[in-house]
Amino acid sequence: MGLTMKEIVDLSVLEKAKLLTPKAFLEGQTVEWISVIETPVENFVKQNEFVLSTGVGCKEDPRCLEQYARDVIESGASAIGFATGRHIFTVPDTIIEECRRNNIALLEIPWEVRFGDIMQEVLQAISEEKREDQRFVEGIRQDMINCVLNGEGLEEITSLVYEHTSIPVAISDDERVVRSNHHFDSQMIDILNRKKEGNYRSVPFTQTSYLEHHYPIEKYEFEQGECYQLTILSNHKKQGYLLFERIDRPFTWSDMTILEHAVTACALFFVKENAIEMTEIRLKDNFLLDLAKKGAEQDEELREKGRLLGYDLEKPYTCIIGDVQFSKNVDAHIESKDSKVASSSMHSRNYYVQTEIQHAADQIGRERMTTFDDGKVIVFLEADEHSYMETTHQFLDLVERRLNELLAGITVSWGISFHGDGIGVFNESYKEASTALSFGFRQEEAGFRMFFTDTKVNRLLLSISKNKEVTSLVERTLKDLIAYDEKRQADLLHTFMVYNKYNSNVSQTARAMNLHRQSLLHRLRNIERLTGLSLLDADDFFLLELSVRMWMLTREG
Incomplete structure (x- = not known):
């Protein structure tokens, strides 16, 4: 993408110009701007610029002209055009050789060809090329957005980036788990994630400033190469990272804009993924709360709905209700420990409790269903009638040990019931676990485990x-x-x-x-x-x- 020197040389205004360097140089040079610069060059020349000069400041000093050409070349210009016939009659061979060594196109332009006419046609061509680039990049942006809207994912986004830029690219989530990789060096990712030994350093990214305002770029240097990182954000919340490698040419405007659009598409993908996840969580919560509180009759329709949500209602479960009390410094500890957790204090607490319940159930190889209600956690844990107490103690030991390691100052009180009728009796076991928890608070200090079977005397006394x-x-x-x-x-x-x-x-x-x-x-x-x-x-x-x-x-x- 971008206007090449070959396209510029083919313009009618330059038909009388003479090319002093090989034609092969024309294809490899992209032109983003044109200007008239005389000595001194200083910092007036931009990268990928076509520089015109009359040589007026060096007309009697060939060495000055040679230094001028070197300064322009070192500035990253794409081409040089000298007007000959008044101040310069012939471009020195030393300058031609210097341009050859640096693959810079060099033109000799007759004096009668006005620089103003050249600049007008070149700028018009550059403007049209930029409009074409913008239309092209806009089409890629729409393709990326459509990938997300049509249910496709990150693989399609990275494929589009590589197809149109040839830049190796990878996308990871906010925990640095790679979700998609298109020709990106996996060793660099492993070193960044500390999964593999290797040295690297973070350095300022100075290649271009196209994205620095909205998308700061981090640059990493490894022994085996370089890579760059863009942070994927949504509502100021970090969603993940887009990594891309150094390539054997300068990054162009279209390269960087396509990468910017990829970041936007990734942000949309993660927002959509999170929304789907939150919807699933709400569906599961509502389903379990109805199961526990409303005592719906367990028919095939209910069992099928449970299966769609990942629950097997035909297994026997013990109901465990936990009242979790936190010390005042726990919320601050949660926020400092994991920025991923939402700023809501209750959401943060539930996140940790839910995580440890899942971990404990996995450890003992039991199915579990979990939800929260009015500050309490409700767990249906797979168990059997003959050993549910042992299973429950084993499970709660793991939960409490992990929570106490993570969050000092936490106290959990539990009410537990395994209903005598066994499979599928969720409402009855929930009510009994609630009763056990209530009796526990009436006669114990916080931090107890009260089984419904231990409340017989209390229930008798309450009746009397x-x-x-x-x-x-x-x-x-x-x-x-x-x-x-x-x-x-x-x-x-x-x-x-x-x-x-x-x-x-x-x-x-x-x-x-x-x-x-x-x-x-x-x-x-x-x-x-x-x-x-x-x-x-x-x-x-x-x-x-x-x-x-x-x-x-x-x-x-």
């Missing part, structure tokens, strides 16, 4: 508590004790619960509560005094334990 006579008895038994706790902050109820937990062992209770033995005995005497019950009498102790447990269950019920 609906009896008015029983409620009245509990209130009379604990009235003074509760009032004393509220007034003095004495924590006597908690003291009794710990004392009961350690089977009335004073020494163990004192150690657990970090109390002196005499302080604990003083509290126990206060409990007896305020309730009128003896902790040494079995019936009194049973009544007090029953009242305390019932009060603990119903106060938050």
